[in-house]
Amino acid sequence: MVYDITRRSTYNHLSSWLTDTRNLTNPNTVIFLIGNKSDLESTREVTYEEAEEFAKENGLMFLEASAMTGQNVEEAFLETARRIYQNIQEGRLDLNASESGVQHRPSQPGRTSLTNEAPNNKDQCSC
Structure with a gap:
């Protein structure tokens, strides 16, 4: 959940947003509260301490x-x-249960390359 540290009205909605989130998700859903616009300290309306x-x-x-x-x-x-x-390791999230919200799919060979290697064109002449 994200609120704007320079607009108290967004912070004031957090309780209802959290209630909605918890009503619509698995009890073990990871919820992260993020105060956005930390670069605008001079116009801050919500303190770090109260959000924490x-x-x-x-x-x-x-x-x-x-x-x-x-x-x-x-x-x-x-x-x-x-x-x-961590929740998976501790058994709080089951990868086989669709309601966990976590999908585990084995990688498929040949579908995705994570390297930046250029194709080997040694046999081709560019002259």
Whole structure:
């Protein structure tokens, strides 16, 4: 869930957003609270401490980020992935249960290449 640290009205909606989220998802769904626009400190309307407290009270992961500068954006995704993986390892999420929200598919050979190797064209002349 993302709120704007420069607009208290977005923060004030968090309780209802969280209720909706929990009503529509698996109880073990990882929910991350993100305060966006951390680069706009001078116009902040929501303190870090109050949002952090809301997150703690509701069992949410929390950080502030800036989509503009990219600060903590990757970290939010990585921490979410780590928590999901931890939940799988601890048996709280079952990869075989569709309601877990996690899909596990074995990679298919020849479908995706994660290398940047250029094709070998040694036998072709470009003269």
